[in-house]
Amino acid sequence: MNRLTRAFLGLFAAPRINMREDYGKVRRFQRRLAVMSMPWRRTPYRQTVADAGGRSVSVRVFQPKERRRDDVLLFFHGGGWVTGDIETYTPACATIADLTGCAVASVNYRLAPEHPFPEGLDDCFGIVEQLLENPQRAGIADAANIVLVGDSAGGNLAAALSLKLRQQGHRGAGRQILLYPVTHWDHALATSPFASVREHGEDLRLTSAEVQDYFDMYVPDPERRKDPLVAPLESTDLSGQPTTLVVTAELDLLRDEGEAYGRALARAGNIVRIHRVRGALHGFIQLPRFSRPVREAYAVINAFLDDHLASDENDADAESPGQEAAT
Known part of the structure; x- marks a missing residue:
């Protein structure tokens, strides 16, 4: 990427703020932005409250304009475990529902620093465990559709x-879609094992400093950050995981660790597809649905939901833009 292009994309970088002090302001700004982003139409949804280990967790359910699949996408929003909620992700979840033809259930888990690891994860686990064990209670015909x-x-x-479900002997989901996921604990420019951190960690959408701020709030104890439930790449046993789609963004510092996790899953015997969206920045799934990265990602997601894993791509190079299927 030449200097002019990088300078232009840098205009879209996250504001350089002290996230540890200003996360409350960021949350409020995100909510206002979500409301402003969809002024032309109302987004229909149904909101319910589910019990998760004795805690009440809000879940917002979106129905597509045209239901084309029986799958229910159980969605966990981004935001560094510190920002984001079902309100700020309402536009994105409405888009997911419409472009996949699936119902989408967005989980409003607790956020750090008020609720550090593992509290938010526990909220999500309580919801997932219930749905997988008794899907009919939530109106889902079969757990395989989750x-x-x-x-x-x-x-x-x-x-x-998915790791925790296997560890505790519970039924796991059959499929998972990981969009530019965090899978490692070290995002420092000097020590990270991933080239994408050094290539894109200073002046684009998400920065190394911002990710480290998030970790400071989500897992205050640095030693606990190597827990596989914080950094899945640290897991020594990745067997028995769901069929997985990993979608990464080319210009994202998290790119390499997401792809590394996909390859690690494949080496452990799981069915995995990895797709890198060219020219995309971190967080692109929240862009307007007509944008090229969003259209490309949903073409891959819909193919994955239809079980169209390309068998002729087993030798693809995950280090270069494009896609890889592995078993």
Whole structure:
């Protein structure tokens, strides 16, 4: 990427603020922005409250304009485990529902720093466990129709939930979609094992400093950040995981760790597809639905939901733009 292009994309970088001090302001700004982003139409949804280990967790359910699949996408929002909620992700979830033809259930898990690890994960686990064990109670015909989906920190939660379900001997989801997920604990420019952190960690949409702020709030104890439920790449046993789609963004510092997790899943015997969206920045799933990265991502997501894993792509190079299917 040449200097002019990088300078232009830098205009879309997250504001350089002290997230540890200003996360409350960021939350309020995100909610206002979500309301402003859809002024031309109302987004229909049904909101309910589910019990998760004795805690009440709000879940917002979106129906597509045209229901084309029986799948229910259980969605965990991004925001570094610190920002974001079902309100700020309402436009994105409405888009997910319409472009996949699936019902989408967005989980409003507790946020750090008020509720550090594992509290938000526990909220999500309580919801997932109930749905997988008794889907009919939520109006879902078959647990096989439940797909775990998350972006960024939400992708981290989806991966961690699948690991925890297997660890505790519960039935796991059959499929998961991880959108530019956090899978590792080290995002420092000097020590990260991933080239994408050094290439894109300073002046684009998401920065190394911002990710480290999020970790400071989500997992204050640095030693606990190596827990596989925080950093799934640290897991020594990735067997028995769901069929997985990993979607990464080319110009994202999280790119390489997301793809590394996909390859690690494949080496453990799981069915995995990895797709890198060219020219995309972190968080692109919240762009307008007509944008090229969004259209490309949903073409891949819909193919995945239809079980169209391309068998002729087994030798694709996940280090370069494009896609890879592995078993």
